[in-house]
Amino acid sequence: MTNKVDFAHVAVVGAGTMGSGIAQVAAQSGRQVTVLDVDADRVARGIGATAAFLDGSVTRGKIDTAERDAILGRIKGVTDVGDLAGADLVIEAATENQAIKRSILAEVAEVVGEAAVIVTNTSALSVTDLATAVTNPTRFAGLHFFNPAQLMRVVEIVAALQTDEAVVDRLAGLVASFGKDPVVVKDRPGFLVNHLLMPYLNDVVREYDDGLASADDIDTALKLGLGYKLGPLELLDLIGLDVHDHATTCAYEATQDPCYASPPLLRQMVAAGFLGNKNGRGFRVGEAGSR
Numbered sequence: 001m002t003n004k005v006d007f008a009h010v011a012v013v014g015a016g017t018m019g020s021g022i023a024q025v026a027a028q029s030g031r032q033v034t035v036l037d038v039d040a041d042r043v044a045r046g047i048g049a050t051a052a053f054l055d056g057s058v059t060r061g062k063i064d065t066a067e068r069d070a071i072l073g074r075i076k077g078v079t080d081v082g083d084l085a086g087a088d089l090v091i092e093a094a095t096e097n098q099a100i101k102r103s104i105l106a107e108v109a110e111v112v113g114e115a116a117v118i119v120t121n122t123s124a125l126s127v128t129d130l131a132t133a134v135t136n137p138t139r140f141a142g143l144h145f146f147n148p149a150q151l152m153r154v155v156e157i158v159a160a161l162q163t164d165e166a167v168v169d170r171l172a173g174l175v176a177s178f179g180k181d182p183v184v185v186k187d188r189p190g191f192l193v194n195h196l197l198m199p200y201l202n203d204v205v206r207e208y209d210d211g212l213a214s215a216d217d218i219d220t221a222l223k224l225g226l227g228y229k230l231g232p233l234e235l236l237d238l239i240g241l242d243v244h245d246h247a248t249t250c251a252y253e254a255t256q257d258p259c260y261a262s263p264p265l266l267r268q269m270v271a272a273g274f275l276g277n278k279n280g281r282g283f284r285v286g287e288a289g290s291r
């Protein structure tokens, strides 16, 4: 009996930060990959980012040039959604905007066969809502990679209310074939990791604002006391204060659970232009640090 590769042809919609990484991961597993973006320039930038990452792997001796060329040779860039017709799996990794995603998903569902599985890499939108954009939503789920997709080992498989259990099982097999660890989670704001992370970060900001301890001491204590790699305030600087504020506000709007309400200090900092590492002003970086 031959071992047929499941999802032999993967399509990735969106060749940005996540799409280019996900395309690489799928191509590294030996699959044919088609990457779609809105124009040739963005497609080329995405594949260029994948090539640059692979060049780094060659420099570090992780792969040789023949392997790099073989991986890149399995990735094809396109700008016409009709070119996704033969895909067994479509991974939507386009801009985080509900209207854009719904329109892509509806279009893709018409182009690929009824048997093709369609997933979204959304971080904050409801997978159950997005599933309603697709014909036959039992074949739809969330497949949430972390950034950078090439390196982060965990991938959340988000089962919407409509998702068929067999689809979840096949996606778990796919993630394992990428050399990553699948976790299956219900469709809750933030799924699993961010669902639990957001209240923690919000609590820390509230306690810091109440004067519990300095920013440095809060990070040192939680880092060393719990064995975390990063303290919560430096993690917020890394994530981006605006990004966290947006995600937790979306979760609050969806649940009305006060643990997701964005802390007043965080909202003030975002309004004042303190965005974290990306502009050098945050809790642990720049002039606001340790105040």
Ligand code: NAD
Residues within 6 Å of the ligand: 013, 014, 015, 016, 017, 018, 019, 036, 037, 038, 042, 093, 094, 095, 096, 097, 100, 104, 121, 122, 123, 124, 144, 145, 146, 147
């Ligand atoms: P990005 O802005 O880097 O890339 C998005 C790409 O989608 C762009 O190249 C854009 O041109 C393309 N696009 C927009 N409309 C399109 C269309 N109609 N057809 C084809 N392509 C289209 O964004 P990103 O950071 O890669 O995020 C993509 C998705 O992944 C989002 O849903 C985001 O929430 C999620 N996500 C992001 C991260 C992260 O840390 N960046 C982590 C996990 C999940």
